[in-house]
Amino acid sequence: xxxxxxxxxxxxxxxxxxxxxxxxxxxxxxxxxxxxxxxxxxxxxxxxxxxxxxxxxxxxxxxxxxxxxxxxxxxxxxxxxxxxxxxxxxxxxxxxxxxxxxxxxxxxxxxxxxxxxxxxxxxxxxxxxxxxxxxxxxxxxxxxxxxxxxxxxxxxxxxxxxxxxxxxxxxxxxxxxxxxxxxxxxxxxxxxxxxxxxxxxxxxxxxxxxxxxxxxxxxxxxxxxxxxxxxx
Amino acid sequence: xxxxxxxxxxxxxxxxxxxxxxxxxxxxxxxxxxxxxxxxxxxxxxxxxxxxxxxxxxxxxxxxxxxxxxxxxxxxxxxxxxxxxxxxxxxxxxxxxxxxxxxxxxxxxxxxxxxxxxxxxxxxxxxxxxxxxxxxxxxxxxxxxxxxxxxxxxxxxxxxxxxxxxxxxxxxxxxxxxxxxxxxxxxxxxxxxxxxxxxxxxxxxxxxxxxxxxxxxxxxxxxxxxxxxxxx
DNA sequence: ACCTGAACACCGTTCAAGT
DNA sequence: ACCTGAACACCGTTCAAGT
Numbered sequence: 001x002x003x004x005x006x007x008x009x010x011x012x013x014x015x016x017x018x019x020x021x022x023x024x025x026x027x028x029x030x031x032x033x034x035x036x037x038x039x040x041x042x043x044x045x046x047x048x049x050x051x052x053x054x055x056x057x058x059x060x061x062x063x064x065x066x067x068x069x070x071x072x073x074x075x076x077x078x079x080x081x082x083x084x085x086x087x088x089x090x091x092x093x094x095x096x097x098x099x100x101x102x103x104x105x106x107x108x109x110x111x112x113x114x115x116x117x118x119x120x121x122x123x124x125x126x127x128x129x130x131x132x133x134x135x136x137x138x139x140x141x142x143x144x145x146x147x148x149x150x151x152x153x154x155x156x157x158x159x160x161x162x163x164x165x166x167x168x169x170x171x172x173x174x175x176x177x178x179x180x181x182x183x184x185x186x187x188x189x190x191x192x193x194x195x196x197x198x199x200x201x202x203x204x205x206x207x208x209x210x211x212x213x214x215x216x217x218x219x220x221x222x223x224x225x226x227x228x229x230x231x232x
Numbered sequence: 233x234x235x236x237x238x239x240x241x242x243x244x245x246x247x248x249x250x251x252x253x254x255x256x257x258x259x260x261x262x263x264x265x266x267x268x269x270x271x272x273x274x275x276x277x278x279x280x281x282x283x284x285x286x287x288x289x290x291x292x293x294x295x296x297x298x299x300x301x302x303x304x305x306x307x308x309x310x311x312x313x314x315x316x317x318x319x320x321x322x323x324x325x326x327x328x329x330x331x332x333x334x335x336x337x338x339x340x341x342x343x344x345x346x347x348x349x350x351x352x353x354x355x356x357x358x359x360x361x362x363x364x365x366x367x368x369x370x371x372x373x374x375x376x377x378x379x380x381x382x383x384x385x386x387x388x389x390x391x392x393x394x395x396x397x398x399x400x401x402x403x404x405x406x407x408x409x410x411x412x413x414x415x416x417x418x419x420x421x422x423x424x425x426x427x428x429x430x431x432x433x434x435x436x437x438x439x440x441x442x443x444x445x446x447x448x449x450x451x452x453x454x455x456x457x458x459x460x461x462x463x464x
Numbered sequence: 465a466c467c468t469g470a471a472c473a474c475c476g477t478t479c480a481a482g483t
Numbered sequence: 484a485c486c487t488g489a490a491c492a493c494c495g496t497t498c499a500a501g502t
Contacts, residue, residue: 120438161393196364206352
């Protein structure tokens with residue numbers, strides 16, 4: 001029997017939970033979570049869709065595992081970043097989450113908007129392990145329970161707003177965007193802009209991408225505010 | 233011919249774009265955007281799915297119209313709120329957007345996360361009319377172009393983070409949540425919390441809902457920061 | 465043990481046909 | 484002019500069957 005000699009008809013030979021999750025993430029990175037289907041994923045793995053159900057409970061579970069993996073990768077990178085001030089910790093954390101958003105702009109909406117498993121797991125900091133690290137680090141720096149929890153909330157909200165916006169800008173495929181500052185008659189927005197003179201006039205300024213600088217100054221503002229709240 | 237005497241077999245008699253959008257919003261408010269389908273919407277309107285395509289280009293267009301209607305309602309309420317300081321304007325705007333999030337928690341994710349039509353339309357302030365009002369109001373209070381645009385960005389990010397989190401908490405259906413502070417052995421999270429002592433200990437504090445108060449103090453912090461940036 | 469074929473109950477959407 | 488039946492190309496998921 002000639003079992004191993006004909007070449008694999010698809011990239012991966014043996015199925016595994018890990019391979020499924022990795023391939024799902026790759027497909028999401030390529031074309032968004034919207035267009036991921038059990039069937040297309042199976043096809044890329046060289047298998048029928050039903051085979052996936054041996055390793056994953058269903059599509060919802062699969063997406064949860066993808067999020068889990070992204071969070072896990074991030075958390076392990078964070079452990080190395082030890083600092084002496086709480087500001088340093090929050091800065092390192094913020095940069096790691098931003099890195100996730102920038103490297104996976106099409107997957108980040110999943111991290112940011114999938115319904116959390118528990119009410120005390122707020123996106124985008126959605127792993128128990130990470131939240132525990134967050135809280136115990138701040139408590140270690142002398143925060144009270146209330147201060148640590150309040151900081152967790154402010155910080156989640158800051159990261160969510162800032163990074164979801166940045167990811168959505170970066171996640172858009174570069175399609176007919178290259179030429180959008182030409183054509184002042186505005187064929188893409190037609191008459192909508194006629195009644196919006198300021199938007200029309202400020203369009204170039206509004207379209208500028210200052211995400212990185214904005215992120216850093218906004219982060220400093222948050223840290224300043226927290227420092228003042230603690231001192232008082 | 234007895235044309236008008238037999239009772240309507242379904243709620244709405246005559247189809248219209250407006251009825252379609254209203255019913256779609258009602259269905260989203262009830263059970264989330266996820267579970268809205270052209271077929272279920274048609275059924276609620278007493279019609280076949282294909283009839284909807286006379287009034288709406290497709291599902292994507294329909295969702296865009298729902299968002300448009302929510303934004304329109306909000307914008308018209310805002311016009312009445314005239315104020316003497318820019319702080320008052322931003323406060324009124326923030327409260328209107330929050331009201332939208334609180335009244336339509338299951339529809340708000342649509343406002344917050346659907347890909348914007350243009351890069352200078354940032355969620356959740358996603359109508360040209362509203363952005364124009366925003367910019368011209370601030371310019372009218374003496375802001376420079378750069379200041380107005382920067383304020384638009386900070387404010388969008390603040391509203392998005394704060395309100396998406398609040399809406400996601402409020403959007404969850406009250407199912408087996410009533411009793412979740414009993415049962416300290418934690419059957420819902422099982423062993424996950426065993427390695428997360430701080431999360432376990434602070435669970436009650438983390439689960440508290442302080443959204444309204446938090447929103448107000450966070451808003452004040454944003455306004456303070458803007459005022460300081462302007463003065464310097 | 466691991467994968468699959470066939471089937472079920474759904475989707476969004478098109479188009480020729482009905483009234 | 485407005486609605487529909489039938490069809491197409493998809494979905495997620497189950498389950499008995501294959502190897």
